[in-house]
Amino acid sequence: MTADMSKVDTILDRYGQGQRGLIPSLLEIQKVYHYLPPEALQRVADRLSIPMIQVYQVASFYKAFSLEPRGEHLITVCLGTACHVRGGEMLIEQIGRLLNVKAGETTKDMQFTLEAVNCLGCCALGPVMVLDGKYYGSMAASKVEKVLDKSMKQEVPANG
Amino acid sequence: MAKARSVAALELEKRREEILGGQDPSRISIKVCGGTGCLALSSDEVAQAFERELRAQGVEGSVALKTTGCPGFCEQGPLVVVHPQRIFYTHVKPDDVAEIVSKTILQGEIIDRLLYKDPSSGEKIVYETEVPFYKEQKRILLKESGLIDPREIEDYLAAGGYKALARALFEMTPDEVIAEIKQSGLRGRGGAGFSTGVKWELCRQAKGETKYIICNADEGDPGAFQDRGLIEANPHSVLEGMIIGAYAIGAQQGFIYIRNEYPLAVELIRLAVQQARERGLLGEDILGSGASFDVEIQLGAGAFVCGEETALIASLEGRIGEPRTRPPYPAQSGLWGMPTNINNVKTWAWVPHIIHNGAGWFSQMGTEKSKGTTVFSVVGKIKNTGLVEVPMGISLRHLIEDIGGGATNGKKLKAVQTGGPSGGCIPESLWHLPVDYDSLREAGSIMGSGGLIVMDESTCMVDIARYFLNFTKFESCGKCTACREGVLRMYEILDYITRGYGQEGDIELLEELGKAVKASSLCGLGQTAPNPVPTTIRYFREEYEAHVKEKTCPAGVCKSLITFYIVPEKCPGCGLCARYCTEKSISGEKNKPYFIDEEKCIRCGICREVCKFDAVLVK
Numbered sequence: 001m002t003a004d005m006s007k008v009d010t011i012l013d014r015y016g017q018g019q020r021g022l023i024p025s026l027l028e029i030q031k032v033y034h035y036l037p038p039e040a041l042q043r044v045a046d047r048l049s050i051p052m053i054q055v056y057q058v059a060s061f062y063k064a065f066s067l068e069p070r071g072e073h074l075i076t077v078c079l080g081t082a083c084h085v086r087g088g089e090m091l092i093e094q095i096g097r098l099l100n101v102k103a104g105e106t107t108k109d110m111q112f113t114l115e116a117v118n119c120l121g122c123c124a125l126g127p128v129m130v131l132d133g134k135y136y137g138s139m140a141a142s143k144v145e146k147v148l149d150k151s152m153k154q155e156v157p158a159n160g
Numbered sequence: 161m162a163k164a165r166s167v168a169a170l171e172l173e174k175r176r177e178e179i180l181g182g183q184d185p186s187r188i189s190i191k192v193c194g195g196t197g198c199l200a201l202s203s204d205e206v207a208q209a210f211e212r213e214l215r216a217q218g219v220e221g222s223v224a225l226k227t228t229g230c231p232g233f234c235e236q237g238p239l240v241v242v243h244p245q246r247i248f249y250t251h252v253k254p255d256d257v258a259e260i261v262s263k264t265i266l267q268g269e270i271i272d273r274l275l276y277k278d279p280s281s282g283e284k285i286v287y288e289t290e291v292p293f294y295k296e297q298k299r300i301l302l303k304e305s306g307l308i309d310p311r312e313i314e315d316y317l318a319a320g321g322y323k324a325l326a327r328a329l330f331e332m333t334p335d336e337v338i339a340e341i342k343q344s345g346l347r348g349r350g351g352a353g354f355s356t357g358v359k360w361e362l363c364r365q366a367k368g369e370t371k372y373i374i375c376n377a378d379e380g381d382p383g384a385f386q387d388r389g390l391i392e393a394n395p396h397s398v399l400e401g402m403i404i405g406a407y408a409i410g411a412q413q414g415f416i417y418i419r420n421e422y423p424l425a426v427e428l429i430r431l432a433v434q435q436a437r438e439r440g441l442l443g444e445d446i447l448g449s450g451a452s453f454d455v456e457i458q459l460g461a462g463a464f465v466c467g468e469e470t471a472l473i474a475s476l477e478g479r480i481g482e483p484r485t486r487p488p489y490p491a492q493s494g495l496w497g498m499p500t501n502i503n504n505v506k507t508w509a510w511v512p513h514i515i516h517n518g519a520g521w522f523s524q525m526g527t528e529k530s531k532g533t534t535v536f537s538v539v540g541k542i543k544n545t546g547l548v549e550v551p552m553g554i555s556l557r558h559l560i561e562d563i564g565g566g567a568t569n570g571k572k573l574k575a576v577q578t579g580g581p582s583g584g585c586i587p588e589s590l591w592h593l594p595v596d597y598d599s600l601r602e603a604g605s606i607m608g609s610g611g612l613i614v615m616d617e618s619t620c621m622v623d624i625a626r627y628f629l630n631f632t633k634f635e636s637c638g639k640c641t642a643c644r645e646g647v648l649r650m651y652e653i654l655d656y657i658t659r660g661y662g663q664e665g666d667i668e669l670l671e672e673l674g675k676a677v678k679a680s681s682l683c684g685l686g687q688t689a690p691n692p693v694p695t696t697i698r699y700f701r702e703e704y705e706a707h708v709k710e711k712t713c714p715a716g717v718c719k720s721l722i723t724f725y726i727v728p729e730k731c732p733g734c735g736l737c738a739r740y741c742t743e744k745s746i747s748g749e750k751n752k753p754y755f756i757d758e759e760k761c762i763r764c765g766i767c768r769e770v771c772k773f774d775a776v777l778v779k
Contacts, residue, residue, distance in 0.1 A: 019478030023461055027420065054479075061480040061637075062461030064420050080382030081577060081613045082539035084627050090765050097742050097764075118464065118631060120421055121385035122197045123537055123611070124234030124545035133423075135200030142740050142770045 007032050008040045012047045019050055022058055026065060034074070034113075035066040071106040071113040073151070076130040080119030083126035087141065091127050092116055094141035098148065162331045166448025168440050169326045172317070179318045186244060188223045188265060191306060192252075193239040195230025195392050196385075196424050197546075202254075203238035209257035217261050226315075229393020229428075231306025232547035233293055236276060241288050241306065248288040249274040279543050279565055293544045296563045298525070298533050301509050302549045305393035310428050313435040316396040322441060324512035328404045329449040337408035337515065338364060344519035345531035350376060350467075350504030351579065351608040352684075353530075353597040359501060362491040363409045366499035371411040374495070374502040375402055376472060377418035377425070380464040381580030382631065384611030386535040387505040389547045391418070391425040394509070395432035399455065401511035403441065406453040409501055414455040417472055420462055430457055464581075464635035468683050469494075469502045471637065482639045483683035504609065506535060526552030530596035534607075538564045540614035541571065550595070557591035560614055571616040575699070579608030581628045581635075582688030584695030585621060604695040606688070620717035621700040622707050626654035628692035632685065643686030646677035650690060658718040662708035667697060716778035719763040723779055726767075728753035730775035737767035737776060 011028045015021025022044070029040050036059050045052040059065045077083075077092040092103055095114055099107050103116040122128050125137030129144075131151055139147075165173075192198075192207040207227050214220040231239060236250035242264055249260065249271070256274060263269040275284040276291055285291050299305075308315035316322070328337050342357025363371060375398060379387040391398060402414050416433075418426055433455050436442040444452045463481045465471045471481040473495050494500025510532065514522045523531045530552040536559065539545045543565030550559060556576060560566070567573045575585040584605035586593070593599045597607050615624065629651040638644045650673050653666050674690030681687045697704060706712050713721040726737070726746075731753040738746040738754055745761040748754030756767070756776075768776040 022478040023475065024458065027459055027461060058478070058480055062463050064460075064462035081580075081611070081624075081627070082383045082545075084382075085540050085613060085615055085619050085624075087765070087769070090769070093764060094742075094766065117421060118380070118635075119382035119384070120196075121379065121388040121419075122200050122234070123383050123385055123539040123613075124547075125197055125200055125237075126539065128200065135196070137197070137200035140769050141764065141766045 005039060005043055008043050009047075012044065015048065017047075017049045019048070019054070021048055022050065022055065023062070026055075026059060030065055034070045035068060068106070069110070071110050073112050073132050074115065074130075075112055076115050076117050076120070077103075078118075078120045078122075078126065078128040078130075079116045080121075080123060080126070082123035083119075083128055086126040088127040090141040091129060091139055091144065094144050095129075095148075098145060163449075165326065165330050168448035169330060172322065172326065172439070172447065175314075176317045176323075179314050183318065189226060189243045190223060190260075190265070191226045191228045191241045191243060193229075193231055193237060193306065194227035195234070195389065196422070197230060197234035198237035198239060199424070201237045203252075205254045206238050206240065206252050206257060209254040210261070213257050213261040214265075216258075217266065219261070219265065223265055226309045227311075228306045228308060229310045230389045230547060231393075232302060232389065232549075233291070233544065234547070235543070235545045239306075240274075246288040247286060248276055248291060250276045293546070293548070293563055293565070296558070297549050298551050299549045300513055300533055301390060301397070301506060301535055302393070302547065304397070305389065305547075308394065310393055310395055311431060313396060313432070313439065316394070320516070321396050321512075322400055324515040325400050325403055325441065326447060328407055328515050329447060329451060332515075334364065334408045334410060337404060340519050341408070341511065341514060344514045344522040345529075346507065346510055346514060346522065347530065347597065348504060349506035349510070349534065349609070351582070351606060353607065356503060356507055356510075359491065359503070360405065360409050362489070363411075363499050363501040366492050368499050370413075370498045371409055372495045372498055372500045373402060373406050373409060373411045373414045374472065374476070374500060375414065375416040375505060375508050376467065376469070376502050377416055377422075377429075377505045378460045378467045378472060379419055379422075379505070379609065380467045380635075381582075381609050381611050383537065383539055383577070383613045384580060384609045385537050386547060386610050388419075388422050388425050389537075390505055390509055390535070391422075391429050395425075395429045396436070397509045397512060398429070398505055399432050399436055399442075401508035402455065403436075403446065403453055404511050404515055405501065405503070405508065407446075407451050411501070412452055412454070414453060415476055415495075416455060416457045417460060417466070417476060418457060420459045426457070426459065433457065463637070464631075465637045465683070465685050468685055471683065472502065473500065480637070482637045483685070485682060506610075527594065527596050529598055534595070534610060536595075536610045536612050538612045538614070540577075540612075541568055541573070541616040541619065542566060542614045543568055552596045553594040555592055555594055556586065559595060559612070560591065564614060567616050571618060573614060573616050574619060575615045575621065577605075577613040577615065577624065577692075578611065579606035579691070580611055581631050582606060582684065582691055583608050584691050585615070585624065585699065586695070587699040604698060605691070618715055618717070620658075620713050620715035621696040621703045622654065622658055622713075623715075623717045625692045625696045626651065626658050629654055629689070632689040636685065636689070640681045640683075640686055642677050642680035643682075643689060646673055646680075647686075647689050649673060650677070650693065654693075657704065657707045658713070659720040660707075660711045660718075662704075662711075664708070666708055667701070667704050671697065722763060723758055724756050724761055724763060724765075724767065725777060725779060726754050726756055727775050727777055730773050732773060732775075734772070736770050736772070740766045740770050742766075
């Protein structure tokens with residue numbers, strides 16, 4: 001698969017050469033593709049004039065970056081302390097059972113990626129999960145199925 | 161030394177007068193919380209419903225509608241406060257909005273069902289100012305949270321914003337600004353508690369033309385969200401503090417390093433920077449004073465270690481976030497080798513208040529060595545979770561039981577965890593301790609950035625220690641062997657203990673390893689990574705021993721050591737648990753007690769969660 005690099009180029013146009021623009025540009029590329037395609041990493045190295053090994057080092061160090069393609073939908077479960085004491089782990093295990101994946105993995109049909117995050121900062125409402133940017137506070141393992149079902153139904157455009 | 165105010169500064173003052181003159185204090189205004197917490201509860205839909213209803217009922221012109229930042233009482237969200245009386249409505253849904261407009265707004269009637277019920281007295285409370293959660297606080301940094309719209313710079317101006325900046329630029333020399341901050345006794349709010357004024361002075365005195373300042377908004381401590389709350393509610397206060405700091409230190413460029421996981425805070429601080437530029441508060445010749453300063457925003461990429469200042473600098477430079485040895489301190493050689501000053505969000509936000517009100521005003525609050533107030537996120541197993549601001553020196557018990565409202569579900573509270581993964585657990589028996597940098601350190605924990613996670617009898621302290629070590633094991637950058645390998649080994653021992661494989665001597669081995677990791681790690685992360693272990697051993701040794709010797713988990717948390725069962729006398733046989741059980745391990749007949757097959761049960765706990773009769777227990 002060859003990813004379309006024009007978007008990567010547009011992003012890189014905003015940054016000059018050198019290490020300074022590396023993390024911001026990788027973050028933007030990650031946002032567009034939901035992961036960092038190998039071709040994109042190479043392009044970043046070429047355009048910023050830094051060795052590929054440094055690009056790879058940064059891309060593999062920070063947790064915001066994924067080197068594997070991710071699913072259509074991203075489920076993030078908070079495992080911060082406040083969510084932990086209120087059952088965050090129960091939540092992520094239940095999602096894992098329902099989707100047959102572990103944290104960090106993507107379902108075979110590339111629909112869902114399940115990720116654990118260390119704190120989303122809505123500790124007062126723990127446990128919290130985020131599905132495609134929408135926050136669900138005061139969650140419970142027993143509510144997971146409903147939330148996932150509902151989001152799948154919304155996939156079908158509501159007004160025709 | 162007072163200089164004559166420039167035209168730009170006078171114009172800013174004139175604009176402030178105009179805004180204030182145009183305000184009618186008796187005008188009804190509806191404030192809907194738009195912080196991340198309330199947004200998670202769909203407060204955006206509530207705000208949209210208000211927009212529609214105000215139009216539909218023909219009062220959109222006479223009633224103001226504002227989406228504010230987080231007022232702190234997240235547990236009760238979405239929050240709606242009707243000003244000027246400050247009628248306080250909780251758990252508001254879009255369906256409630258038409259009624260609020262027709263009854264409260266148009267007829268001044270109070271809607272009883274939306275009022276806050278004080279859990280201790282059972283009384284309904286009408287006004288925000290009467291709610292115990294707020295009454296006991298001293299809100300200075302959070303004063304405008306819930307009042308102003310973080311998207312409107314004019315709201316901040318009306319609240320006296322950027323007055324302190326003008327004062328610093330035109331009435332004070334940089335040295336006088338530093339002297340004021342030093343005299344106030346302000347200590348870094350990021351956790352370490354170093355004197356802010358001294359830090360600034362070191363950077364000012366460092367040789368070099370180019371200097372940088374950084375705002376550390378990489379709030380990584382799990383359970384802490386003060387920085388997010390503050391930026392989402394009042395981003396300009398942070399920015400104003402930075403501009404004053406830049407003037408004092410002599411920096412021309414600043415950076416805000418903010419967590420990628422806080423999309424709303426990022427959006428709002430970006431907007432604030434843009435507005436400040438448009439008003440001449442950032443950029444060349446700020447307010448005509450001759451001073452120049454600008455700010456760039458950089459997103460973190462999800463590495464906890466980047467909260468450490470040298471790692472943060474490495475990350476800003478585009479490298480991996482590995483800390484380096486100090487000295488040289490960033491004040492001498494920081495970003496790109498230049499003198500650099502880093503402060504936490506709350507530290508920066510204090511600066512305008514201190515410059516405006518004076519060092520004496522600030523140092524009156526708090527204790528001898530810990531001045532001012534501090535913002536905590538009080539979360540976990542208590543009734544009133546949220547963000548609170550209290551004077552330093554208040555007792556933990558007052559904070560947890562009076563403001564936090566005590567335990568949920570009548571359970572017994574056991575400990576409070578402070579300081580994030582670098583902190584420790586303080587048992588209930590020590591809650592008379594005052595909250596300040598030094599007392600918490602003596603108890604074996606730290607103040608940290610201000611997360612307080614309250615735990616009750618259903619929290620297992622060994623599991624908590626395992627949880628934190630798992631966190632730091634994951635977040636260790638891998639540079640120092642002691643941290644990379646030592647924390648991993650400590651985690652493994654704790655994991656074995658929680659799974660029932662603990663052996664005699666494990667507790668002592670943990671203590672020994674902890675000391676080694678502490679002594680031989682380079683940065684704060686490694687040096688403090690073992691911390692959750694010694695405090696839990698010190699105060700809750702009997703729980704460790706129960707796991708190791710008796711292979712039981714007294715709190716009923718560690719899965720390998722517990723069994724779920726249904727109490728026949730309590731179970732009416734509704735069958736709800738069986739429906740939710742993914743493993744089909746629960747069976748029974750309708751209207752007769754159900755039964756859990758221990759062999760099939762994976763101890764996921766959903767049966768206990770869904771049971772309405774408390775019939776599922778753990779032994």
